[in-house]
Amino acid sequence: MSLYDIDQIKQRNPIEEIISRYGIVLLRSGTRMAGRCPFHKDQNPSLVVYPETRSFYCFGCGASGDVIDFVRRFDGLGFRAALERLNDGASPDSGPGDDRLAKRDQAPKQPRTLSLDDRMILTAASAVYSELLWRTPAALAYLEGRGIGEAVIRRCHLGYCDGHSLSQYLQRRRLSLRRAREMGLLWRDGGERMTGRVVVPEMRGDQCVWMVGRPLDDAHDPKYRGLSLPKPLLGYERVRGRQRVFVTEGTFDYLTGVGWSLSICALQGIKVQAQRLAFLERARRVFLVFDNDERGREAVVFLTGLLGDRVRVIELPPGVKDLNDLGQLPDGRATFFELVRMAESQQPKEEVRHAVPAR
Ligand SMILES: [Zn+2]
Structure with missing residues (x-):
């Protein structure tokens, strides 16, 4: 544990920034920021974030702590796993930046937990696919044929991959194509692995952590294609x-x-x-x-x-x-x-x- 410099991790991960990356909208009032608490059913913005002291407190449910506590609680992680997630999966004693460049040519590895960037990429992919489904009558017809109606499409954020919209979108948002490839969203040549498939994402709150794709007919193999990440329980x-x-x-x-x-x-x-x-x-x-x-x-x-x-x-x-x-x-x-x-x-x-x- 001493390998981690906790103060440095807190400095490198401003609490207001990390909480925002979990999809919580924080609005500033004076020196504090407030948003809806993800730890209870919050109708008002009860979650107050104090950037100066790098801490948060919920006036609704009493949840409180620093950025590490937030990540632990949100992702259901232990202390060490939360530190690793904030440290972006890099080994504790390695520096940022250069290290990643050096690793570029190595074989893709499968990390056990997703970093915040990974989740942003997956969530972006799920959002793009979800948008595309509504514009693809053949995919909607396929779902209807299997008894899956609009309510379920919305509730489960179902999507469709047209094969060319995702990489453009990731580039526009400056998200890593390399990570998208390693996680199994893209082929090595940049093509999309879910092309022509209805996509079912697995969500944690507003974030996508995994997805599986199913073609519109039975001619394709495999029938179900997942990501190159450990397969979770769906739902x-x-x-x-x-x-x-x-x-x-x-x-x-x-x-x-x-x-x-x-x-x-x-x-x-x-x-x-x-x-x-x-x-x-x-x-x-x-x-x-x-x-x-x-x-x-x-x-x-x-x-x-x-x-x-x-x-x-x-x-x-x-x-x-x-x-x-x-x-x-x-x-x-x-x-x-x-x-x-x-x-x-x-x-x-x-x-x-x-x-x-x-x-
Ligand atoms: Zn709360």
Whole structure:
């Protein structure tokens, strides 16, 4: 820890600047600045920032501290991780500037946490794609065909990549094309990796931290293309701290669930490590809605083992592939809530036995 010069980090990261970069609008009044607090539902600007003492205090919820405390709290990080984030991922004893130039030709590495600049790039990309979706009738028609309407498009900030708007935009905003490439937004030749795809971002507040793209037909491989960053849970903020949580498999299953206002998240596949389920700690009831196939049933058995008798399994009707498939049926929504009601009244023991595929 002594490797970090904390005072220097605070000086290099003016608190008002960092808080603004998290998307909070601060307005000056005298020597202080005020904005809406991100740590409680703030209708008034209760968050006061004191640039002179490099500190903040919320008159609504009492949150307070310095720039490191702010980053820790906002991103849910430990002290050291917050320092690293502010230090922009550079090793603590290396200087700024020159070091980055020297690294330019090295192979892209995958940082474990995103720097503020990374988040700005991803958020810019998501904003550009979101804008483009509304101008692309084919992409809107594709979503409509899968039962994803305007409300979900807005709520989930869905987008579309036309293949040429992003690099121009990043250049105009002087954001790093190199980082955009390393994170998997651009190809080496500057082309856009999500070209021709509907894009589903994963948001933290107003910021994008990840995205996955799906082409408008099935001719392209892979069907789902993510970034070159660790794949997160999709919909984390919809389920965090909730008592009733729905867990599903794929991106469009998730979107269908959002359309039904469920507190739902998608594992984006079936392989999941136990530690990634920590967000379910507080959930009293976990509904599993997995694909109606062998892999989906195996995932259900595995997750039931991890999560215990809080689990209720929602079994899709015969012939229905997955939740998104159900959502496209005229009575899909009604059927789903009937299945939830039935699952709720089941006894956990029987359910586990039921979920194990017969061999
Ligand atoms: Zn507050």
